[in-house]
Amino acid sequence: MVDSIIANSAIWILASLIIIAPIQTEQVSLALGEAHDISQAARVLREAESLGYIDELARLEGDRAAAEEVMSKIITLVPPNYAFSLSWSSQDGCIIGTLGGDQANLSHVAIMVSTGNQITFLDLGVREV
């Protein structure tokens, strides 16, 4: 009887752990994944700044085609196994240029880009796939 009680208890405890553990781990890995994606996006924008791409973009506010070329150069800095979206918009929310696909589930990092004429915002969203 003692054996069956011990076995039964162990099964209950194990069952509880088996049910709860994946849920908890998934939550943690989601949070860690998001933190990692944010740091990746921030790294890409830092690198773009150090390579002069952001300054270049700021000078091309009126030239949409040239601006999209510079935005493409920024996108080349995103690791290949990442989904991305890059959006450049004005203070009133008008989109100046955009690259990339579906913005859902991406971790976003945005920076200010003063162009001389106005203050604009560059938003990079990434997610490891």
Next chain:
Amino acid sequence: MKRAYILTTTAVAVAYLTLLLIQGMSEEVSMLRELATQRATVTKLSYSALALADDLPRYLRGEVEREVLRSASLGILPNSMNVGTEEWKTASCDFLKAQGVLAELNIGGIGFGRTDGTPEGALVCKASFGYKLRDGVYDTELEDQRAISFIVPIRIYLMSDIASSFRSSIIGKVWRAFMGNIATEGNTIRRVITEAIREYQRGCSARGLEFGTSVGFEIDRGNVTTTVHINFEELWVTDMSPEAEILVNGELTRVTFRTERKAIELIFRNH
């Protein structure tokens, strides 16, 4: 009876142990999740600070270029008091607030100076940038003070030097001509002025500047004195170097230092 008691006690103990385990796991997991979120927060604060420090010189440069363009058109040197930062500060605070970051920004000590090296006589802008960023959820704070310095490659100081030295050079030449010979002819003065203008145009051209002006004069010969009226017409110096082009309302523009016309009189006593 004894068996029922053992079964109940065991069931309660197992349930309690299971609860403790789950709670412990949850706490650990919550802590891990919080750590991950805090890591994201710290990343957000640090990239926000770096991005602000990168964008401020871009914004200031646009403001300084506008001030240089304005002052050059009036023939005066730019004044750092005319450079505003309120728009940028407000936009930055709003932008960060939307991301859950509270910001206190302080931009001070904006000053202009002249470059020591190349481009010769261009403008150096210096400012200090202090920031205190606080995450609205975790109260994580990031505070720092940075010195900002950048060159606006428009040779505004050199253009101003050229404009003022040209006029004093003409006055000096005319002065010397009449002090040497009070009967100096108008043709001689005309030649002196033409040569001085050409000399300045050559000098400017060699430095990538364009120089233009005209100078008129009249000589009144009286019994006691000879008066030379010199009319300096509008003078302009344009920086033609490719780096000196600035974007104004989406169009590339060159800065021209322009001084207004001015008349002076030189009076010499006849011997």
